[in-house]
Each structure stands twice: as C-alpha cells, then as structure tokens.
Amino acid sequence: MxxxxxxxxxxxxxxxxxxxxxxxxxxxxxxxxxxxxxxxxxxxxxxxxxxxxxxxxxxxxxxxxxxxxxxxxxxxxxxxxxxxxxxxxxxxxxxxxxxxxxxxxxxxxxxxxxxxxxxxxxxxxxxxxxxxxxxxxxxxxxxxxxxxxxxxxxxxxxxxxxxxERVDRRFVRKVLLIVNKFERGIAPESRDLRRILEHLGIRSWNECNREVKFLESEMSKECLTSDKRDLGLLSSLMAFLIYCRCILFEDIDSVKSDFQQRDGGFSSEMIQGLNSDDFNCPITLEIMTDPVTISTGQTYDRLSILKWFRSGNRTCPKTGERLMYTDLVQNLALKQLVTQYCSEKRIPFSETDVRNHGIVKSSIAGAGSLAAAQAMSLLAKYLAGRLAVGTIQEQQKAAYEIRLLTKSSSFNWTCCVEVGETIPSLLNLLCLGNPAAQENAMAALLNLSKYPKTNQLVAGNGGLNLVVDVLNEGLKPEARQHAAGALFYLSSVENNKREIGKMTGSISGLMNLLRDGSDRAKKNALLTIFVLLMCPENHSKFLESGLVPLLKNMLTNSEREELTTHSLATLSTLSEKLDGSMAIIHSGTLPIIIQIFNSSTSKPAEEYCVSLLLSLCINAGTYTVPFFIKNSSLMESLYSTLTSGTTHSSKKASSLLRILHAFDENVSDSSIASGTSQEQVVTAW
Incomplete structure (x- = not known):
C-alpha cells in the first residue's frame, strides 16, 4: 500500500x-x-x-x-x-x-x-x-x-x-450555482451557504479552515502538474470556503484538529513545553510548513532549500557539507508536530503558506479563477465594513481574517488595499487597547505593507507614528515583532527611511527588540535597521544608541546562523564609514569577526566578513592591517575565499590581500633600510 x-x-x-x-x-x-x-x-x-x-x-x-x-x-x-x-x-x-x-x-x-x-x-x-x-x-x-x-x-x-446519488447531485448543483454567482460578482445568501455546510457537517470556523488548508495543499500539488486542469476548480472551491469562513462564523473556535485525534498524536504536555523557534527553517527563520530533510540529516522548509539549490549551491546551508545528491525526504513527524503546536498555541498556520511548492506563482498571477477573484473582491468589501463599523469582536475577527488572507497572496493584498477603508481602520485598531485586536491589525498591516500602495496609505493616515508606538509599547511581544517587520517594508520608500529615523522611539524600539526580543523579532529588527542605515542621516543615530555592542553580543551568543549573517551584514554597512569602522574596532568585535570568518561554512556570512574586513582596512588600516598580517589563520581563510568563494567575495578577498601584501612589502623595505626586524615594525605600527 x-x-x-x-x-x-x-x-x-x-x-x-x-x-x-x-x-x-x-x-x-x-x-x-x-x-x-x-x-x-x-x-x-x-x-x-x-x-x-x-x-x-x-x-x-x-x-x-x-x-x-x-x-x-x-x-x-x-x-x-x-x-x-x-x-x-x-x-x-x-x-x-x-x-x-x-x-x-x-x-x-x-x-x-x-x-x-x-x-x-x-x-x-x-x-x-x-x-x-x-x-x-x-x-x-x-x-x-x-x-x-x-x-x-x-x-x-x-x-x-x-x-x-440524488442528494449528492442536488448539493453539487447548489455549490456550482454559488460559484456561478461569484463569477458574476453577486454575493450569495448566507442561508444557502449554511445549508451546504450543514449538509457536509462543517459547523465551526476551524472545520471550515481545515478544508481551506487542504485545498491550498491540493492547489500547490496541482501547480506542479503540466496541465493544471483542476487549478480553476480548486481555486473556486477554496474561495467558496474562505467566504463561508469569514461570513458565517463569528468565533474562531479551538476545536482540536483531526490529526490530534488520530493515533500517534503528541501529548498536550509535550507540546506546551516546546518553543516555536525549534520549528523555524535555518534559512528563513520562518516556521516550516513543509519540512524536508536532505542527505546531511538537516531539515529545511521545502521552498527555501529548493531556492538554495536553484541558486547553484550544492552544499548544506547549515553544515557547509558538499552534497552528492539533492533528494528531499518529507519529514512527516516534524510536520505533524509543527501543525499541532500551532493549533494548540493558536498561531496562524497555513500549510502551504507563501512558500509551499508553487502556489506563490498562481497567487502572483491572480486568484486562480474568475469566481475566486470576484469572491475575494466581495469579501474584501465585507471585511472592510466590519472593520469600520463592527463591534470590537467583529473588528478583531475581520483583522484576523485579513491577516490570513494577505499572508500568501498578492492578489488578496490588492483587493484589501483597493477598498479604501481597510488601512485607516486597521490603524485605528492599533490604538483601542485590545491586545488581540492590536496584534492581528499589526500583522495584517505587516502583510499589506509588502504592497507598494500601502506605503502611501499608511504614511498619509499618520500610520508611521502609530507603528512606531506599537514597536515600543505594543500590548503583546508579537505585536512589537510585527511592527518591526512592517517598518522594514515601509522603509523601502526613501522618504520613509528619513521620517522613521527622525521619530522618537523608532531607533530605541528596534534596539530593545535586538536586546530582548525573540529570534524572529531580532531578525525583523536587524532587517529594518539594515534598510534604515541606507539613509546617511540614520547612521550616526544608530552608533550613538549603542548598536555595535549589541551586534557584538548577537555574534557571540546567537545560535541562529541567519541572525549571525544579518548581524554581519549590518556591521558591514556600518563599516563603510570611518566612525562606524572605529566603533567596531573599539568595541573589540574584530577578533569575533575573524573567528566567524575562519570557521563559518555559510557563503553569505563569508561574503559579509570579507566586505567588513576590507572596509576596516580602507577606513582604519592603521589599526587593522598589522593585526591581519600577524593572523596566519585569517590569511589562510582569505586565500581559500579567493579560490572557492562567490564571485563577489573572491573580488573582495583579492582587494584585501593586495592591501596586506603592499603593506608587507613596505614594512620589509623599511626594516631592511633601518636594520629593524619586521616583527618589531609590525608591533610598533
């Protein structure tokens, strides 16, 4: 079997x-x-x-x-x-x-x-x-x-x-009639939707959402087929269920998902003792929706490792071991554990998410079918209305639905943003003092901020200040984490980089996340800081706030390779200016950078290290060049990068070696002329 x-x-x-x-x-x-x-x-x-x-x-x-x-x-x-x-x-x-x-x-x-x-x-x-x-x-x-x-x-x-069978024929006809209404842009009657769900025994939000997630999974598999003949039907049925989920169910219940009821499930006591960080992909630091294991025994999210392989890499990102073959084995046990953990902790979890297999391609291209497109347009207007004039419970539910809908589909982003009331209403929810409503609204704004038009609407409605307020005073850690992520996308606009840097609490809020936040919050903060540093006016502000010592601490204590890489990227940006280079040297971070460079198997980390070392030589060579020349292991790593690194890191390593060789020759000439040993000259220099 x-x-x-x-x-x-x-x-x-x-x-x-x-x-x-x-x-x-x-x-x-x-x-x-x-x-x-x-x-x-x-x-x-x-x-x-x-x-x-x-x-x-x-x-x-x-x-x-x-x-x-x-x-x-x-x-x-x-x-x-x-x-x-x-x-x-x-x-x-x-x-x-x-x-x-x-x-x-x-x-x-x-x-x-x-x-x-x-x-x-x-x-x-x-x-x-x-x-x-x-x-x-x-x-x-x-x-x-x-x-x-x-x-x-x-x-x-x-x-x-x-x-x-006659009863099946009758209800199939009812479903297809509603799909036809969607295609014509007509909202179906709630009682007609309810009859179909009652016939199927779907009586709760979770049961309806389980059907949605299954269809998402089927769509992702369909995208891998050559003809994709069922994609339109699957899209229409999923839109039907999403519409029902949003319209018919007022409460998001906590019914146990079916895998928990099967034999082989994990105990609640075991689940409660786990940390969601244990389920993050080492590449993206996002929860793995489709964990797969490669030949080294390391587990990654399927889409992340496939992207790594398609970029020409044939090594394990975590261990650096060269792979003889790139077969992927689905880790079903971990997938079940992740799903159960997310269910019990009430963490929004979509099995295919934005990353799974190929569903992203269909989402970017459109809704998948005319019925799905029209249903989403109708639903966006309905949810915007609930956000604007509903009770606090209805507003919270609407924000949560928008959060889910905009997580994986650019078409859904467009529908929600095109309804003008959505962004102002979500911004209003940030100020109501309701922790769940604030978190869901902030997460929805994070998803929507990936869409360019959102930047204008958020800034035009005073949203930048509100997001910074949540960054500092969010009622839940998750809300502060989402605020940092939203600032990353909002900072893609040049004027916003400057404005955010000027706002009271923006820099200190990001620094607090770096200091005390979860790994994902730290990742969001690092990415946002990296983008904000592209504005020259923000450079000195971050240095004065003590960014370099915090990054040094991240390099020393973080066990997450991605956080190390992002920290190195941020230090590399800081080192491009003299004051940044001096701050790095005086903080005592240089030996840590060299140690990482000598031991890391990550190509991105290697590249940032070389860029960092080169900038330090150019801007503060008096302090760094003699130290580099005396470090034999560093020289070996530079030669290794020169021959086996990426194109960019090889060029940087070559430039750095030329500087070191030039200095070495000058020292040798000086020592011969004066009769002083090279070691004495280097030490004095």
Missing amino acids: ANDNARRIMNFPAIRPCESVALTSLLSSMINLGHKICGYKSRTLFANKKNARSSILLIESLLVFLEEIRNEGSMVGDSLVLSLSELYWVFQKVHFLLEDCTRVDARLLMLVNSEKVSNHLRVLIRAIALAMDVMSLAGLDVDIEVIELVDLVRTRARKATVEF
Missing part, C-alpha cells in the same frame, strides 16, 4: 501482486485490507453514502470466503489465484476511495467529485463481478454455505447499480 500522506486525493496507486506471490501471503494481505475496508462502516461518509456502504457490504461477504480458504489451507488452481490477485487490486482501489470519502478535511471537494467517485465504484464492482465469474471453486474443501455465499456475492456484484 502506498503512503496516503504522499498521494493526491482521487489518486489510486494500486499495485498488482507479483506472479510468484505465496498464496498465504496474498490471502493475509487481502484479509487485512478487507477488514480495513469494513472499518469504514463506522466512519462518517460525506458523499456517496449508499454506494460506499454497498461496496463495503460486498467486500464484507467476500471476507468470509477468504478466511475460510486460509483456515482450510485448501489446494487451489491457477484460475483462483488469478481471480484473487484481481480482487486484491480492487480492494486497494476501494480502500483509497473510502479513505478519500471519509476525510474530514476534504468534504467539499469529495462532494463536488461525487459523480466521479460513483463512476469509479461502478467500475470496481464490475471488476469484482468479472473476477468472481472466472473464479473456479473446483477442488475447494469448503462448506456448502461458503460456496453459496460466493454465488450470492457474484450475483449481487453483477446486478449492483451504482449511480450518482
């Missing part, structure tokens, strides 16, 4: 047993599979209820015959083995179908595919009838009752009528 976690829904990779398979093994496998199929009698079916139960009853009857053969150990002929092999193949197909029909996260998709499922079941029951027709019972030492049962199953399989 194929791993169901690795296959797409409505995909049935059944395999036929080999010709040399032992009869006992074949019978045992069939009986085990038959019992699994019969186990679906106790599970809820959301479509094809009659057809599925008829198939289960048919196989249940066959189990009696199969167990009788196994118990008696009768001699059987080739025709019977051939029939059993065919039945085993059918059993697999039926099992896959029933697994899909009972999935609690795929109810809508299976409803829409119910006619296709009924056609599959019809073909499979006919295959059972055919296998039974050619089955020879001659020579079998079994009771007459068993033979009569086989005849009965054969007759029932021949006469079985499997058709598109």
